[in-house]
Amino acid sequence: MKFSTKAIHAGQEPDPSTGAIMTPIFQTSTYAQTGLGGHKGYEYSRSGNPTRTALEDCIAALENGAYGMAFASGLAAEQAILSLLKTGDHMVSCDDLYGGTYRLFERVLSRYQIETSYVSASTVEDYEKAIRPNTKLIWLETPTNPLLRLADIRAVAEIAHRHNLLLVVDNTFSSPYFQQPLELGADIVVHSTTKYINGHSDVVGGAVVVKDQTVYEAIKFYQNAAGGVPGPFDSWLTLRGIKTLAVRMKQHEENAFAVARFLSAHPRVEKVYYPGLASHPDHELAKRQMKGFGGMVSFTFKGSLEDVDQIVRRLKVITFAESLGGIESLICHPASMTHGSIPREIREARGVDDTLLRLSVGIEDIEDILSDLEQALEEQPDGSQITPDKQLSFK
Ligand SMILES: *Cc1c(COP(=O)(O)O)cnc(C)c1O
Numbered sequence: 001m002k003f004s005t006k007a008i009h010a011g012q013e014p015d016p017s018t019g020a021i022m023t024p025i026f027q028t029s030t031y032a033q034t035g036l037g038g039h040k041g042y043e044y045s046r047s048g049n050p051t052r053t054a055l056e057d058c059i060a061a062l063e064n065g066a067y068g069m070a071f072a073s074g075l076a077a078e079q080a081i082l083s084l085l086k087t088g089d090h091m092v093s094c095d096d097l098y099g100g101t102y103r104l105f106e107r108v109l110s111r112y113q114i115e116t117s118y119v120s121a122s123t124v125e126d127y128e129k130a131i132r133p134n135t136k137l138i139w140l141e142t143p144t145n146p147l148l149r150l151a152d153i154r155a156v157a158e159i160a161h162r163h164n165l166l167l168v169v170d171n172t173f174s175s176p177y178f179q180q181p182l183e184l185g186a187d188i189v190v191h192s193t194t195k196y197i198n199g200h201s202d203v204v205g206g207a208v209v210v211k212d213q214t215v216y217e218a219i220k221f222y223q224n225a226a227g228g229v230p231g232p233f234d235s236w237l238t239l240r241g242i243k244t245l246a247v248r249m250k251q252h253e254e255n256a257f258a259v260a261r262f263l264s265a266h267p268r269v270e271k272v273y274y275p276g277l278a279s280h281p282d283h284e285l286a287k288r289q290m291k292g293f294g295g296m297v298s299f300t301f302k303g304s305l306e307d308v309d310q311i312v313r314r315l316k317v318i319t320f321a322e323s324l325g326g327i328e329s330l331i332c333h334p335a336s337m338t339h340g341s342i343p344r345e346i347r348e349a350r351g352v353d354d355t356l357l358r359l360s361v362g363i364e365d366i367e368d369i370l371s372d373l374e375q376a377l378e379e380q381p382d383g384s385q386i387t388p389d390k391q392l393s394f395k
Contacts, residue, residue: 094118096121142289
């Protein structure tokens, strides 16, 4: 089956007892057993639930993996993968990571003396140089957040396997529609399904997809032992969202391209980060590794923190909020929001400047998105400032 057919049908058969076309929401915590050991594959909903199984099988099919597992959030999914490590182990990761992932590595894993070395995402040799005798895995996020740099999955997979390491790829920003890391040699794919996979900004969730049965069993064990699973209703909503993944991604990309071109031509805009632009440093790799460039665009502009505040207050169609990947356009200020937990010196060294804004371009009519940006970016005559709610300062 091809992508859209899988998105609509994989893991989902009409309900055998009623013929219902849609997978029911099996809102139950437990299942009747007929006698000792007599059950239909489900005993307790932390261990397994049929609505969740349908979601897990569908995501696994979309990533061309053998096994899928759903979690209560992207970070719960990450934590389940990290349970493969033990005290004294080491990982190598790219330095432009989702802030919550960085916090998990630096403030939770570090308590177990699990150390992470960070290298620049797009410099292939640096991954190998950072490997130590106790390194167990390499963790990539590509495209990265918020600067949309790319890591070469095939090349890093080759390094990982030469050193007997597992390669994990956070595929949240592309979705399996634009990038399939397992096909490029990765061992484990992780998603915040909160973003494009569900796509409607109404569920927090995560997923892990793997190829290998032993790796699957180890993560599956942790999923049940630690219990960070999604409920049946969240699983159902995510499954419903997935059905339109292909059409949404096509429109996200078309709109993002138009926004990237608009911003590139705008006199107030300094830098535009979008892998689809020929000026992007990883454009050639993006063409090779991805089937499309995605719906995320970041940019910096000439101005101060006060100007950032004024611009986000003036937007009417685009909402100022954290998160990404939903049908509606969202804009965020990484330095104070998603990356607020990263110390300023580290953040700035990585290019996350005070005037960097990250747009998750939605699938509204493009004319409305562009005219909203146009009016918000317009230079205002003195005295027309909107009054801020509070003094602007952050770490
Ligand atoms: C949001 C996000 C996460 C974390 O997922 P949650 O669902 O918020 O727990 C991880 N990685 C990336 C790239 C994300 O955007």
